[in-house]
Amino acid sequence: MSDYRVLPGPEHFLPPAAASMGIRLPNPGEAHINGVIAPEEKAYEEAARQFLMAKVPTIFPGPLVLWAWNEKAAKKATAIRHLFNTLKECVQATQKPMLIPMPDYRPKYPKINPEVEINPNHPNLTIWHNKIDCCIFIGVHCHQANLSLKIIRGGTSCYTIAMCAQAGHEDAMLSFRDASVDKIMRLAETIKRLKGTVQPPLSTV
Amino acid sequence: MSKERIQISEALYDIMPSDYQDLVKSSTYGKEDRGWKDIGTSKELIEQHSLCAGCPESMAFRYILASLPNPEDTVMVGSTGCTSLVFPMVAVHNIHSLFGNQNAIASGLKRALSVRFPDRIKDVVVLAGDGATVDIGLDMTLQAWFRQEKFTTICFDNELYANTGGQESGLMQKGFVAKMAPVGKLFEKVRLPEIARESGCHYVVNCTVSKPSLVEKVIRNAVHIAREIGPTYLQLYTPCILEIGKNSMEGLQEMRDSEKPTERFAYKEYVSEPAKQLLAELAAKDKERKAAAKQLAGQASA
Numbered sequence: 001m002s003d004y005r006v007l008p009g010p011e012h013f014l015p016p017a018a019a020s021m022g023i024r025l026p027n028p029g030e031a032h033i034n035g036v037i038a039p040e041e042k043a044y045e046e047a048a049r050q051f052l053m054a055k056v057p058t059i060f061p062g063p064l065v066l067w068a069w070n071e072k073a074a075k076k077a078t079a080i081r082h083l084f085n086t087l088k089e090c091v092q093a094t095q096k097p098m099l100i101p102m103p104d105y106r107p108k109y110p111k112i113n114p115e116v117e118i119n120p121n122h123p124n125l126t127i128w129h130n131k132i133d134c135c136i137f138i139g140v141h142c143h144q145a146n147l148s149l150k151i152i153r154g155g156t157s158c159y160t161i162a163m164c165a166q167a168g169h170e171d172a173m174l175s176f177r178d179a180s181v182d183k184i185m186r187l188a189e190t191i192k193r194l195k196g197t198v199q200p201p202l203s204t205v
Numbered sequence: 206m207s208k209e210r211i212q213i214s215e216a217l218y219d220i221m222p223s224d225y226q227d228l229v230k231s232s233t234y235g236k237e238d239r240g241w242k243d244i245g246t247s248k249e250l251i252e253q254h255s256l257c258a259g260c261p262e263s264m265a266f267r268y269i270l271a272s273l274p275n276p277e278d279t280v281m282v283g284s285t286g287c288t289s290l291v292f293p294m295v296a297v298h299n300i301h302s303l304f305g306n307q308n309a310i311a312s313g314l315k316r317a318l319s320v321r322f323p324d325r326i327k328d329v330v331v332l333a334g335d336g337a338t339v340d341i342g343l344d345m346t347l348q349a350w351f352r353q354e355k356f357t358t359i360c361f362d363n364e365l366y367a368n369t370g371g372q373e374s375g376l377m378q379k380g381f382v383a384k385m386a387p388v389g390k391l392f393e394k395v396r397l398p399e400i401a402r403e404s405g406c407h408y409v410v411n412c413t414v415s416k417p418s419l420v421e422k423v424i425r426n427a428v429h430i431a432r433e434i435g436p437t438y439l440q441l442y443t444p445c446i447l448e449i450g451k452n453s454m455e456g457l458q459e460m461r462d463s464e465k466p467t468e469r470f471a472y473k474e475y476v477s478e479p480a481k482q483l484l485a486e487l488a489a490k491d492k493e494r495k496a497a498a499k500q501l502a503g504q505a506s507a
Contacts (some may be wrong), residue, residue, distance in 0.1 A: 061217055068214045077214030101220050106293040116222050 064142030305342030363480030
């Protein structure tokens with residue numbers, strides 16, 4: 001097993017793909033935390049803790065859930081809204097949860113508006129602008145999520161979580177696989193359950 | 206085919222940027238009579254653009270996107286150049302290709318779409334600059350025409366490599382001196398419209414984009430003919446105002462000056478016999494449809 005760990009960056013300008021460093025994807029029923037395979041239950045708790053500790057916990061829904069291209073997508077969108085509402089209820093007044101869409105994958109010139117959207121080709125702009133320190137990707141196509149997660153790891157100190165509908169993402173610090181409405185709801189429940197057990201760091205600003 | 210295919214999830218509607226909300230609310234997807242007149246009153250499938258102020262290419266983009274007969278089922282293939290900066294703002298499926306490869310990419314794409322969606326009309330439109338079409342990609346351009354690939358090729362002819370500071374291109378006029386071509390062009394502008402005709406294109410037009418109604422007509426003709434018969438080619442003059450030393454407001458006049466009867470962009474059109482027949486059939490159908498609509502409107506008001 002690889003000694004490499006997928007940790008918050010900034011790693012360096014061109015971080016290696018975690019897969020090339022020996023990180024492997026979880027099997028069904030498992031997840032990975034920092035590149036180490038873990039039971040899914042443990043990952044729910046770790047993801048919830050990271051959200052509850054972050055100053056700006058953020059959900060990034062992608063095109064697969066933003067557009068109601070089938071019934072399942074619309075249901076996932078509703079679950080994501082529930083997750084966001086739960087997060088808002090469970091954090092303290094000093095924390096600022098955000099819900100920022102990734103509606104498009106094409107690089108936008110001359111620049112995107114980082115207050116209202118994130119783009120996979122320069123996700124760091126949105127992370128920096130909003131001072132996001134923990135985020136979750138849901139409904140982003142795998143190749144775009146991989147690109148984006150690597151850029152975030154390379155240039156920011158943001159903790160990244162992937163709720164992947166396929167086999168998961170090595171380049172996230174924590175990754176679920178086989179995302180479904182139930183899994184999103186379960187993450188919301190875990191956040192609710194762990195509310196008050198962890199604190200956000202004291203602000204130095 | 207309609208806007209039903211582009212619905213935003215209700216639960217996340219409020220967080221979508223306004224461009225996308227506008228697209229769903231007021232784009233002209235599914236509208237049979239869409240055209241340049243929709244510009245300004247509906248979403249014309251382009252938002253802001255990243256071209257220079259007053260760039261005729263941006264006008265051309267708006268007219269073309271407003272005129273595509275079937276935007277929801279159209280895929281545009283672009284290439285390196287100023288056009289590739291606009292495609293991210295365009296609400297039509299598009300693919301960026303390697304410099305010059307656009308017609309080869311479009312050939313494969315058109316064939317794949319025909320296999321994947323045999324019961325649905327899928328249009329492919331190549332849109333590239335003169336460097337990609339005539340210099341670097343001439344091989345791919347011609348081979349696609351020789352093979353009678355069923356898609357439209359549009360060349361935005363600004364007569365030089367504008368995006369990289371003004372180098373000489375094959376479509377530059379003889380004697381022209383550009384910033385990075387100080388000696389002046391030594392040979393004549395390549396006569397691609399004539400080459401297109403001889404290479405098997407069924408519809409070829411050489412014009413400027415000063416008249417939106419004309420752009421609408423040639424785009425619709427080109428797409429319909431390519432869909433049914435074979436390759437079509439449009440060469441549209443979109444001068445680079447920066448590289449020819451004009452101001453933002455002078456692009457339109459430059460095009461008007463260049464389309465006079467003796468000038469190089471005087472309107473020229475070639476239509477093959479099968480294409481003429483198709484256009485006549487389409488015109489007859491259109492007339493019929495409009496008469497029926499008029500009759501229906503008359504009955505409703507009576």
